[in-house]
Amino acid sequence: MSSSFHTIDHWSSNLSISSLPSNCFLTDVVVYDVGESGALMPSRRNEMISFAELALLSGTAEVTSTDLPLDAAAAIAIPVHCDGRVVSVVVLLARSSESSSSLPIGVFEVWEPIGIYDEVALKDGYYGTMERFHNVSSFVRFERGSGLPGQVWEERCGVIHDDLANHPGFLRAAGASADLLRTAIGIPVASDAFRSTAVLISSSENPIARGIEVWKVQPGRNEFQLSSAAYYNLGDDYPLKVGTRCSSELAPFSRLRKEKRVLVTDDPNELLAGRNPDSAVPGPASGLAIPFFEGSTLTSIILFLF
Template sequence: MDVAIDTPAKTFIQVAEIWVPDGDRLVHGGGSYGDLTAFKAASHRSSFAKGEGLPGKAWAEARPVVLKEFEGSIFQRTEAAAAAGLTSAVAVPVFAGKTLKAVLMVLCGDDAERIGAIEVWREKDNCLKLDDGYYGAAKHFEWVSQHTHFPRGQGLPGGVWAAETPILMRDLGSGYRFIRADSASKAGLTTGLGLPIPVPSGETYVLTLLSARGTPIARRFELWDARVAKVGKDGGAVLADGICAREGRLWDADNPRKISAWQGVIGQVVGNGLPAVESGAHGLAAGYSSMVALPIYHGAELAHIVAWYV
């Protein structure tokens, strides 16, 4: 359903960009920068060797990496980021088996208004514990998260761990399935997206994106299933779940929505197996200014695509 929606004045994530392997370096593979033109130009001029900068660190260490401040860190575009008001970033490597397909980077600014969460959970001692995360102004929720752990199947991170699939969770502040519901309600967090991040070591990582009304991570979320068992031998992907702030649920169980390889942005991800970041009206549903589509692999096979729109 394509209808015009209001674009929020502020979003929790300000920049999303893709870095793809080219020989022994990661090169710029697209991004959404809004009006941060100087930072965009600096990014287009950049590339990273393995272990170099934040994308290179995620590549070398083969795991998601959170960087809460840039000054004095491995981040290499510090001056341009400071001028753009960017203060933190999360790098998410996309592996198909042992092969790095790309690194997705999301960057945020820090002020008193931005509320949300980007969390990395890691399995330790047979439960998921917070490896690191960025929360903006949601300091109490950050403290609660640092002192919470999830057995397999419990809460959003534990549910993703048990199912090995992305999960979209609504009404975080009132949902009994969300373990941190009380503190989420106080922070104004409303929607949660959890996704497995497979890495070559076989360690368990779960990424969670928690969105608030005032500074949302996204206005629309989509979960696409690309497993052959679901889409058949001809391939493609089926919309398995989705929600939009205005449109509500996007999926009709009696009429599943399927796309073929190379059909639109999601089909492009099915076709080439790489994440996509789009900005502007081209290829997007009406009323959205940007989108991120992230492939998730099971072994070497594409299993899911997670998309969010602003």
């Protein structure tokens, strides 16, 4: 199935993700570009720039639950590497609540390689009220290729696990079922070497996004293919089937390949890959596109639809 994004001119890292659903696990999304000097460029929420700088300097994903704005309970910073340097840092802020017992349900995690073996262990995470799931995760190790963090390491590409309670590849499924978690997205952080897997986990009640899609370059073909996806309350017409293809000459793929940084948009017409614009309305009003590279070659993207 061949399809296309509409050609666009205003993908930008400085646009606001202004349409997060009221039940969204996230309260905000902030993107910092890295200038030619190697320093972060100002963005619209510069109170988070020090945290973004921590990820820039470490080169790996970071999680914090301190020194945050009042609307945030936690934050995860994800650096994006291209051609041996960090080109953007994405900061996702988890929604706060007046009561700790009513915090939105969701998870941020960072898994890093440890020791001499091909294993990853939990470096840091945010779990809100889900102490049981946190305890299980603290003692787990994943071999390369095993579980979501290990699978992301093996593939060096975003991976989505949906319906976690019944997913054979999500090895903490019992804990996920108990805590009402539904969808997990694993995000690679890698330059020449693999650094970490950032994991975001959504509940049915508090999704991280209305849709999440992973698109991979098809070797020897001038197109991207949808390798995995998950959707929340987007009707029957908006979701795409895994295997849907888009020309890499079309936005956002061409723009990501050219600009080599994270992009956001607030134009719903730019989020219609493979869809009939008449039947896919109303759809998401904002999008976040995170590119991944081998050297300077774009290999895949993760698209969050809000």
